[in-house]
Amino acid sequence: MVKFRYTKMAYADPDDMVFGHAIYPVFCKNWNIQFGAGYVVPEVKVAPRPGTGDSLEKLKAEHEKITRDACDRAAAIGIPFFMIEQEHVFQQTYNPKWAGEITALQAAIIEEYVSKYGMKAALRQTVGDIRVAEKPGGLRESLGSEYDRRIAETVEECCRNGASDICMETMGGKEVLDYGCMRQDIRAILFGIGYLGSIDMEYVWDRNVKICSKYSTNPGGETNCSGANTLMFVAGGLTSHDFPHTVAMMGRAMAAARTLVAYECGAVGPHKDCAYEGPIVKAVSGRPGAQEGKQAVCAHGDIMGNTIAAVCDVWSNESVEYHSEFGGTTPAVWLQATAMEAALMNTAIQTGQAKILRDLYTLTDRYRDPQGYCLSYDNAWRIGKALVEYGKDIYLRARAAALEAGKIMKEAHEKREVVLTRFELDSLERAMAELEAMTTETSRWVEKCIADYKRKVPNFKPENYGL
Amino acid sequence: MVKFRYTKMAYADPDDMVFGHAIYPVFCKNWNIQFGAGYVVPEVKVAPRPGTGDSLEKLKAEHEKITRDACDRAAAIGIPFFMIEQEHVFQQTYNPKWAGEITALQAAIIEEYVSKYGMKAALRQTVGDIRVAEKPGGLRESLGSEYDRRIAETVEECCRNGASDICMETMGGKEVLDYGCMRQDIRAILFGIGYLGSIDMEYVWDRNVKICSKYSTNPGGETNCSGANTLMFVAGGLTSHDFPHTVAMMGRAMAAARTLVAYECGAVGPHKDCAYEGPIVKAVSGRPGAQEGKQAVCAHGDIMGNTIAAVCDVWSNESVEYHSEFGGTTPAVWLQATAMEAALMNTAIQTGQAKILRDLYTLTDRYRDPQGYCLSYDNAWRIGKALVEYGKDIYLRARAAALEAGKIMKEAHEKREVVLTRFELDSLERAMAELEAMTTETSRWVEKCIADYKRKVPNFKPENYGL
Amino acid sequence: MVLPKIKNTDFIFRRYNVELEGPAIPVEETPEVKGALPKEEPYKSLALAVVKGDTDIVLSKVKDALKTIKPLDIIEKGLAKGMDAVGALYASGTYFLPNVMVAADAMMAGIAECEKALGKATEKKGKVVCHVAEGDPHDIGKNLVVMFLRAAGYDVIDLGRDVPIETVVDAVKKEKPMWLTGTALMTTTMSAFPKISEKLKSMGIDIPFGCGGGALSKEWVESFDLGFFGAKAHHAPKLADAILKGMGWKDLRVKYNEVVGEYSTGKGW
Amino acid sequence: MVLPKIKNTDFIFRRYNVELEGPAIPVEETPEVKGALPKEEPYKSLALAVVKGDTDIVLSKVKDALKTIKPLDIIEKGLAKGMDAVGALYASGTYFLPNVMVAADAMMAGIAECEKALGKATEKKGKVVCHVAEGDPHDIGKNLVVMFLRAAGYDVIDLGRDVPIETVVDAVKKEKPMWLTGTALMTTTMSAFPKISEKLKSMGIDIPFGCGGGALSKEWVESFDLGFFGAKAHHAPKLADAILKGMGWKDLRVKYNEVVGEYSTGKGW
């Protein structure tokens, strides 16, 4: 159950938002680190190599390297604090015992360095959402989902074995979102992300928060990877022809409404780095967030890699495969990359220039693409504001966020601040019109969606959402 | 022959130095790009994979990928201008025909993109210095060096086939420097970098400038990779125990005296990215320079990756091997990385905040390590100033630069701005004392060095330097 | 914002898409459509309805046409031509993915209508089995491959995502497809592919195994037999056509760019 | 500077080296030296002179000692013990590379003096051939390997840099070393190593081939027979000792960390 709904903005003025500072900083049980407490923490995330998932031994050896190489580099260049995030591969979440042993190993290595050098550190475990809608039991343990049962066990194992915080990237609504993504069907996108996604979030995070509290592990938060990131990814670069960036941005705005649910269930932040909806989420919640951008080029292309740094509290490389570069192995290289950027932000904070640097980041990609424009903290705040007006209704708030994003993009186009292509503009106008035409009676809208998408999307099973 | 010697500072005030601006901007013959003309140009450099040097066909295929992937990404994220640098592998310089064909291929691909998108671009060819002191003919064509003859031919082939500019990392003095590096012998370092290095630079660059002028190709410039970078590299990170960072910095100061020789022969800049002596060189010469740092983590560790950006005109990733990442192939990934940073700098320029960002960069690593402290533009300027006082004498000016760097580091330690370790401080004081004790009669000093190092360094052959 | 407006964004970025994508012209007037569309009616209108992705119009036109024309002609001379035009529009950058998707949906609806009239399924060009590796939930790439293949007239057995090795091998044994595709986006799931290749080989099955997805590289896919790397989903029909003409996995490794008619690393975005 | 001073640098970086490296104490008083140094004179002073890297003192003390003591005793009980202490000081982070280098120079000078008295070269522990790959000028890593091995009492044939494959193979054939090392820092020169391995194998020579240098990775080196990856130059003596004790390249691939007593990727800096 959610404990409350956001109906007010945490930040009264967007100008109060700045990197390294959150209204509700977060303290970690181990290694003395804080988030949003006046400094930006660099994060590194490295994926194990092909084949290493074959056995626990191999996977442990790989995680030992990842952790050690990162800690070593932290000492070598004088990084004062950092977070190592481990995103589980399938095998890790599927085998709770593996997840536990690997967490314990990573925690022990960090402990070794902390006691030698006295750095501040954190170990984030991002448990994989291995549930598959079309498999027996679907998304719910109560329906007999073996996958879901294992997820809960894995969360517990990670907490027990020394994780500083737990994150997830849940998949709720993904089947409908995917359908909408491929056909640019804005209603499917809204139903998938805003409605089904939010329902599933509540299910998962209510449980996560309960498990975490047993071990004083922080329930971190979410990202709408399965929805908004999929849209952003398929939308691609300026020269891609797969999905309009304007509509991807509307999906992103809806994602904020969904990502907030983790906090409404009691998660404390920082949410996950790939949540580009972060600035909206922070504006509404005042909680610290992780972001990725300019230094996540290893993981994916990005056309707002500076802008998105403006109000971050953790700065991440997203994810890179373990391998060697001339400059070291990837955990070393990419921790250094994010740490150097975090150091720049922390210098700005210490010299009283944080807002200047924030605005430089913001302006750099603000006009490059409609997504960067909307995720600039001032516009993000506006989207948040529209969202909380309908904060109690998961459908209406997601819709309001999307509409506000659409409005912002149209204004930008009219002011010639971000000139849109025909495709971007047409798609935007069509999506706006469809959204506006939707009924504001939630139950009627939901009924219609269920009926339609049950027919159109074979994997969509309302019972997965208690519907 | 050098055309002149630097005896005055181009910048009267260090505060006039800022990224993207040089007193003498450089124009390129092709693709409409300028350096130091009010914007920072991102650079990408990618090394071919193992095995691709086996044949011209393989090497061409590899360079086609490198060039195309970079150009593609430039279009995809809207990069307005960029430079592709190709550092030759042995096979490329050794076979002038290969170098020519590859240059032509790369130029054709860039042309294709420029004509489609209208971006500004440059193609830098960095010819390998394949000369080996101990092989027949040593460093000089006149002594029968086959390697040297081929270098000259390769320079010409690159010019003829469309290179925008030519750079090199010459090896003069390396044999003596290496000896000095391993034994922390400051005199050997000074003799290797400051004296022998400068003599060899004159030999190579006089020729390069002549060849380039036939084709209106820009003679770019140098880096003291073989000297100062070796020292910096062996010095490593804070936890390395191989060479004192303070003495490495003194070598770096000497390197400025040497790198300037290219300009004294008629090169126009930008010098090469790995010349961390760049801020000193720019202060003295007013010419644009390339630098690498925060976004060159792929290539090497770096403890001044922000500071070094402060006055750059080209921003580079140094070098990465061609391979795939989740986010694309390395040419795409790393061009994006440097371009995103360059965009931040260019935003600062366009919003009138360049000096603020410059100082944020500077302060970030200024106190992290004595090297970053000295290469902060204000201190770099001081080193340049000391250097030009003795501008006409290659020994004395390198010595003066090193002494000034030493002085700056001692001051920093005394002011507790950069607290040194015992090892760093001891080494610094010893080196200072030795430098101060040296005769200021150049010819006497040189004679003694020749005699000593002929004995101690088997590969050192004075005739390689016309001595 | 504490900072002022930007004087000149040309030094920061350029929106090449805006610079390149000229004014909107109706699709009917693009050279791609003009070139591919049939001249006579009702084929022309049928094809155009597919191009526009309008399922309702397609259905009504098909029903109308079925009164006088043979179902197979409707498909081949009408609907399929429309889809050809869509392919060309996508390739030239005029059409975007969702346009293709809705056009494909419209065409499929039309074909289904024709098949109803025929009383049986139409003959497909060939059979392809597609799947996403075990443990891997990333299926958008695979879905695109399926869509492009179906739109091009192939019979696709879609095994879905998180598919165990055995299931894949059994499907190949049972369905005897001309081509098997695999998609994997994670370093830890992709290792299923060489195992599948081993099993198939040990059963004497020599089938091209096109593998794609974020985590894979050409080099890696070519490290096991049968495998060839698939860069972009929209390459699938051209690859299938080539396989139909007899190209094997060894040829496809070398002639990939030629076959699909473009250079793509298949990495990033 | 347009910006003010930094309030607190602890949030930007920390100089862990300064925090860790306590106050200067004379090397004589470090546990490493106390543990390794001989108790009796003149061995103690001899060893200490090596520790301090003072060639002049070493030479005069050796000359002195030679009047009463056997050259081999001077080396084994004096000079070599000093070098052991140096190794320990380097490992613990008290000594830095140049300290090791000058100590090695001093010891070598002492040994040469003893050998003069002996009338012949002393027996070395074993023979190692070292080289840098063809086309590669980067030889600092190789020079360090050579230095560490010589300091540890090995006979090193240093072939230099930019060494053709044939030269390496011939040297191995002729010198019959217990170990061959190769260093390569460039992606385009490292491909010489598998070729060398092939040639050696075809001649029936099964010798551990330790390969290191910036461009290489453990995985790559293990992709050809004989090869094992060398991470750090100062590992060389321990590796040589292990080879002397009969370890082969296959063991070294697995037991590397155990043998050298530390974890190192050998990448970066």
Ligand code: B12
């Ligand atoms: C969207 C996304 C998701 C969505 C997927 C939604 C969906 N329906 O597929 C969701 C949220 C579910 C998700 C979940 C996870 N993800 Co994810 N995800 C992504 C992301 C951002 C984009 C992937 C995508 O859809 N791309 C677009 C499609 C179209 O591309 P594609 O499938 O590659 O297909 C293209 C080509 O490859 C080609 N193609 C593909 N197959 C074939 C076949 C043939 C024959 C041909 C010709 C062509 C072809 O065609 C397409 C182009 O035209 C990537 C980032 C990235 N850099 O890849 C991460 C990424 C793949 N995910 C990653 C991770 C770690 C995860 C999680 C494990 C995270 C976690 N711990 O929770 C979970 C999975 C949990 C689990 N079950 O194990 C990592 C994988 C790292 C690794 N180890 O390898 C990535 C790389 C992100 C990163 N950098 O960290 N993810």
Ligand code: B12
């Ligand atoms: C210094 C340097 C130079 C100096 C070398 C001076 C010298 N005496 O060696 C000079 C200037 C000559 C030079 C030249 C060039 N360089 Co250079 N250079 C470097 C640099 C910065 C540092 C290398 C170094 O000395 N490292 C320190 C030593 C100690 O490390 P090491 O040799 O790896 O050894 C360590 C371990 O590997 C180990 N080890 C090594 N061997 C063995 C063996 C055993 C058995 C064991 C146990 C251990 C072991 O021990 C050491 C640690 O304890 C690197 C950067 C990098 N990231 O590596 C580039 C680098 C190697 N150079 C590079 C390039 C491209 C060049 C040039 C080709 C550039 C050009 N076009 O001019 C030229 C060469 C021209 C030619 N002839 O072809 C690239 C190579 C890229 C590629 N294709 O692979 C690099 C990686 C830089 C980069 N990122 O671009 N370079």
